[in-house]
Amino acid sequence: MPRPGQVKPATDERLSDRIAIGLLTRTFPPELVDRIVEESGKAGQRQRLLPPRVVVYFVLAMCLFSGHGYEEVARLLTEGLAWARRWSGSWQVPTTAAISRARVKLGPEPLKALFEQVAGPVATDSTPGAWYGRWRLLAVDGTTFDVPDSEENDARFGRPKTHRRERSAFPQVRVVALAECGTHAITHAALGPFTTAETVLARELFEALGPGDLLMADRGFAGLEQWRAASAGGADLLWRIRSSAVLPVRRELPDGSYLSDIVAARDHRKRTDPTVVRVIEYTLDDPRPQHPAPYRLITSILDHRAAPATELAALYNERWELETTLNELKTHQRGPARVLRSRSPEGVEQEVWGHLLVHHAIRTLMHDSADQAGIDPDRLSFTRSLRLLRRQVTAQAAFSP
Secondary structure, three states: OOOOOEEOOOOOOOHHHOOOOHHHHHHOOHHHHHHHHHHOOOOOOOOOOOOHHHHHHHHHHHHHOOOOOHHHHHHHHHHHHOOOOOOOOOEEOOOHHHHHHHHHHHOOHHHHHHHHHHOOOOOOOOOOOOEEOOEEEEEEEEEEEEOOOOHHHHHHHOOOEOOOOOEOOOOEEEEEEEEEOOOOOEEEEEEEEOOOOHHHHHOOOHHHOOOOEEEEEOHHHOOHHHHHHHHOOOOEEEEEOOOOOOOOOOEEOOOOOEEEEEOOHHHOOOOOOOEEEEEEEEEEOOOOOOOOEEEEEEEOOOOOOOOOHHHHHHHHHHHHHHHHHHHHHHHHHOOOOOOOOOOOHHHHHHHHHHHHHHHHHHHHHHHHHHHHHOOOHHHOOHHHHHHHHHHHHHHOOOOOO
16 A cells, blocks of 8 residues: 555556646647756656656646645646556655755756747737737836845845835846737746846847837837847837937828937937937826826837828737736736745746746647637636646646656
């Protein structure tokens, strides 16, 4: 009879190679995980209780079940093995200490490499809300995650100051994401210390942009160097800019927009080496008539006939889809106001990449389901999809090694 916490099978095959994690193993196939682990230099001996492939899937499940302890996550992963009575031997759920050591040995590199391999645009040509004319709609924005208050995390990531200039309770890791507006799928991401500005991390993402992309960003990203970096690969841009920015009218256009130029902030008087942009100005309805909300957008689409000002002004609202995406990641998937688990910087990075991978799996499922039903992915609930995936983890049959 197996001891408590053990599963009794009927062949010599190790159960650690047959953990059932449903959709995650279809989104991230075992063969791909093995290759990524090998390329990352993290391959290990298969006879160990927690080989690298299993640790990768454990990290994904840990992020999926963010409110559960290590051993409970391991039990949830193995519940799908109750049917496998024809195997022999026994497999004991690893202890928290064993799982922690395995996570340290794996490091963040395989999870980051897996995200870079799998994540990318999800929308098809027919996905509603994903396109404007010939442009794929993308947005860039950033957020932060609270991490445990350890000396290592504090030294690596830093922490914000409170309104009283006191240090906040937790260090924070900063994440900047590039996402499809129509599917909410995060296609690229960069992470770093809280002390690193979003604009600095965003530069790591701009290399992914190219012709046919239309990138939207809030006014915090505006700046000549950022603009040139984002458009260098041929992407078009639609960014909000501060109302105080100096934008001289060079030529008025029939749709009410006008051509202007932007220069480096240090050169706003001489205006040498300018970049031509098109400016769209409008005011939103405000319940306080004496305080209208002026908006100024700049775009690299200079032809007003290709993209009229009123259409671009309406289109800019799609940028807020990324705000929703980050809320899905932080509030629903991670849990509201929940601190990440990892007390080491490498564990924090591993955990963040795990959350990004799980979110990508859920959003891929939602897009595929919406595509089959012929509806807009926005009509599907992320929260319900998350619950569905959690149920599948414990109900799916195990995968073969």
